[in-house]
Amino acid sequence: MLGVMKNALPFWPARKALKAHFPALRLTGPRVILRPPLPGDFADWVDLRERSRDHLTPFEPAWHPKSLTAEYFAHRIGIQSRDWERGLSCSFLLFRAPDNALIGGVNLNNICRGSAQFASLGYWLGEEHQGQGYMHEALRLVMTYAFTAQKLHRLNAASLPHNGRSIKLLRHLGFEEEGFAKAYLEINGEWQDHVLFGLNEETFKRQGPIIA
Ligand SMILES: CC(C)(COP(=O)(O)OP(=O)(O)OC[C@H]1O[C@@H](n2cnc3c(N)ncnc32)[C@H](O)[C@@H]1OP(=O)(O)O)[C@@H](O)C(=O)NCCC(=O)NCCS
DSSP: OOOHHHHHOOOOOOOOOOOOOOOOOOOEEESEEEEEGGGGGGGHHHHHHHHHHHHHGGGSSOOOTTTTHHHHHHHHHHHHHHHHTTTTTTEEEEEEETTOOOOEEEEEEEEETTTTTTTEEEEEEEEEGTTTSSHHHHHHHHHHHHHHHSSSSSSEEEEEEOOOHHHHHHOOOOOOOOEEEEEEEEEEEEEEEEEEEEEEEHHHHHOOOOOO
């Protein structure tokens, strides 16, 4: 239980709700759309996350017992909006282009400026939306946004050693394996080893337009 509480959103339960004010931004590809979350996304978000609980929980920080409540979602997007405004992170929800169905999420976390200019990439898909190339396209869009609009120079990503899908995706996107960190992140209530990947702007630009 302690692990669960430690990994909960900062300042939860909220004393005062933060209002979400994101930039009016949409990243659009042939088959997917990314945009910051809105309060009205709650029903689709909770439905997708609940249906994918067993698929997602082994790869994420432990879910708070109230993580699928409207109150928690409102607080979560309030924090994400505040962090976007402060230049600390960019949070996107991911939609399938033809029908606007919510299928997952992508985050640029831990944005570090100064001589670093890097961020950590986080991503998830609802279980039934895997295996169709949606995340590959979504990450190419977010990577382009990171290296152009956000003017970052490097993206980092970390994967559990047994997360084959994630590792395959990162390699396919041009990320290179750069190291191994013991007890790197607290995932599903336990400090777990991770394989570290990185990609810099120069390598990304050499790749050219979206590749499948
Ligand atoms: C990691 C995760 C996002 C990867 O999802 P994914 O479906 O494998 O990735 P994509 O959406 O890019 O799909 C790639 C697959 O679609 C296939 N595909 C089908 N049509 C495609 C198309 N038009 N373009 C590209 N790929 C296509 C690819 O061949 C590939 O399948 P394969 O792995 O069986 O060869 C997903 O497994 C997930 O959400 N896992 C749980 C959360 C998680 O691990 N997050 C990351 C923590 S580090």
